[in-house]
Amino acid sequence: xxxxKTQYAFRALVHLAENYGQNPVRISCIxxxxxxxxxxxxxxxxxxxxANLLESKKGKxxxxxxxxxxxxxxLAKVIRVINGPIALLPCVSLNFYxxxxxxxxETCGIRKMMIIARDATLKVLEKRTLDDILRE
Numbered sequence: 001x002x003x004x005k006t007q008y009a010f011r012a013l014v015h016l017a018e019n020y021g022q023n024p025v026r027i028s029c030i031x032x033x034x035x036x037x038x039x040x041x042x043x044x045x046x047x048x049x050x051a052n053l054l055e056s057k058k059g060k061x062x063x064x065x066x067x068x069x070x071x072x073x074x075l076a077k078v079i080r081v082i083n084g085p086i087a088l089l090p091c092v093s094l095n096f097y098x099x100x101x102x103x104x105x106e107t108c109g110i111r112k113m114m115i116i117a118r119d120a121t122l123k124v125l126e127k128r129t130l131d132d133i134l135r136e
Contacts, residue, residue, distance in 0.1 A: 006083045008036045009044045010133070013078060016054070017070035017130045024056070024063030044082065051081040070130035076122060078130075086125065087118040094118075 002010075011034045019025050027045065031038045045064055048054045055067045066073070079086055080095060090098035091105060092114045105111055 002079070003083050005040070005044060006079055008034070008040065009048065009078055009082045010075075012036060012041060012044060013048070013053070013066070013070075013073065013130055014133050016064060016066050017073075017134055020066050020070055022065075023061060024065045026063040030064070047081055048078075051077070053078070053081070066130075070134060073130045074126050075128045075130075075133075076125035079125065086121060087114065089114045092118050094122075 012030050015030050015034055016025055027041060028038065030036065030045075031041050034041075036044075045054060045056075049056060049064075052067055053073055054064050056062065056064050076086060085093040085096035087093040087096075089100070089111065090096065091100045091103070091108075091111055099105070100108075100111075103111065
């Protein structure tokens with residue numbers, strides 16, 4: 001399940017994608033129009049900026065803007081930046097792997113099924129972008 005924070009991140013990114021190639025968008029504007037609490041949004045946008053998905057401009061006429069085209073920001077990247085692993089178990093995560101203490105990975109049927117689920121999910125999330133959300 002996507003966390004509320006990840007849902008807010010997607011809403012903010014879509015808002016910025018709608019304004020891609022234009023002037024920076026003020027954080028207060030995103031907060032108001034997307035109904036995202038301002039302090040929460042500040043944290044989200046800072047995380048996205050650290051991940052090189054956004055850039056910001058200070059001062060009059062400042063705000064946030066996408067650093068790259070909405071066509072180049074896949075959904076898996078956003079989820080990983082904000083929410084962490086996409087996999088349902090840490091032992092099947094590609095980027096956040098952690099060995100389970102109480103199982104034998106080679107023979108664990110649950111792990112094998114979760115790898116299938118992870119791969120199917122990634123097949124969609126890595127091919128879909130912010131631009132796909134905009135077009136829907």
